[in-house]
Amino acid sequence: MIKQPQQRYIYKIHSGRLRKANWDLKINISEAIANEELISLAEGSLIRFIDEINGVISSGIYSRTKNIESQIREIRKLPTSIVNCNMIKDLYARKHKLLFIKDYINVVMDSNKDFDRLNKRKGFYINGIKFKRLMGTPNGIKNYTIIYVNEKIYDRLMEKINNGRDMTKKLVPSKLESYMALTCSSSIPVSNPDGVLVVDDCVTKFKSDIIKIDDTKSEYPVITYEKDYDIELEESDGYGLILPELSERWRQEINTEEQYVPSGFCIRNAFCKGMVFTFDFHRFADIVARNYIVKDI
Numbered sequence: 001m002i003k004q005p006q007q008r009y010i011y012k013i014h015s016g017r018l019r020k021a022n023w024d025l026k027i028n029i030s031e032a033i034a035n036e037e038l039i040s041l042a043e044g045s046l047i048r049f050i051d052e053i054n055g056v057i058s059s060g061i062y063s064r065t066k067n068i069e070s071q072i073r074e075i076r077k078l079p080t081s082i083v084n085c086n087m088i089k090d091l092y093a094r095k096h097k098l099l100f101i102k103d104y105i106n107v108v109m110d111s112n113k114d115f116d117r118l119n120k121r122k123g124f125y126i127n128g129i130k131f132k133r134l135m136g137t138p139n140g141i142k143n144y145t146i147i148y149v150n151e152k153i154y155d156r157l158m159e160k161i162n163n164g165r166d167m168t169k170k171l172v173p174s175k176l177e178s179y180m181a182l183t184c185s186s187s188i189p190v191s192n193p194d195g196v197l198v199v200d201d202c203v204t205k206f207k208s209d210i211i212k213i214d215d216t217k218s219e220y221p222v223i224t225y226e227k228d229y230d231i232e233l234e235e236s237d238g239y240g241l242i243l244p245e246l247s248e249r250w251r252q253e254i255n256t257e258e259q260y261v262p263s264g265f266c267i268r269n270a271f272c273k274g275m276v277f278t279f280d281f282h283r284f285a286d287i288v289a290r291n292y293i294v295k296d297i
Helices: 015-020 029-034 045-054 058-076 082-099 112-118 138-142 151-162 173-184 244-254 281-289
Strands: 007-014 038-042 100-108 124-126 129-135 145-150 203-214 222-234 239-242 264-269 272-278
Touching (some): 015 100, 015 112, 029 038, 029 082, 045 100, 045 173, 058 082, 082 100, 100 129, 112 145, 129 151, 138 145, 138 173, 151 173, 173 264, 239 244, 239 264
Parallel strands (some): 007 100, 239 272
Antiparallel strands (some): 007 038, 129 145, 203 222, 264 272
């Protein structure tokens, strides 16, 4: 059975609700549940960064949560009664409190005016914590949702998210934020490889017969048959290779039952996404390439 990313809880508040509270909202978890303002998130790098900054040991949280869930299952086997229902309710409240992250919140923008107000360094407060805009994920922005974090941990969090990159290098803002948003992807942590090689893309050029569709010269697309058309394929876009030894190590870290070596892994972290596929490039160097020199770009 493959491990699944752990679930945590955060507030998801509409900007209109913050506006009505004069940008200083007081709310507890019970109210948030009743108002459908508490959501679950699968753990990713961003949540692990927040835990690390706050000195939170997540394994201890999940161990206690597992114990609470076990108690709930045992009580559910008992006859239904007011006492048992209240016990289950209390256990769920303890679970939500354990898994809740007070320093991380999603805000749904109800208007452009609210968006401008919240992003002009004024911020807002929830339960006495001042929040600052962190980022918008591609999917979140489609749903008018922005991530905010506790202003006190913002600088340390951004240092981790930027991942040692060259801060003087200019990037398109939307592209930069998409790279940063990879830290929000749900993931299971695994051990680091001994090293990483970053090599040139594999670009292959060949000829092939194609059907070409051109919609740039007239109102309707022009379809033509092209013989021996020059094609350039960037074959290695979006993936890399992983040695069988590391695949086996990661298998043991995320899967304790299956015995096969996985063919590939989907990886997500700051400024890195894609697939790595199991391939013994050491053996390839011995038998096929007969060359052991690799140029790291």
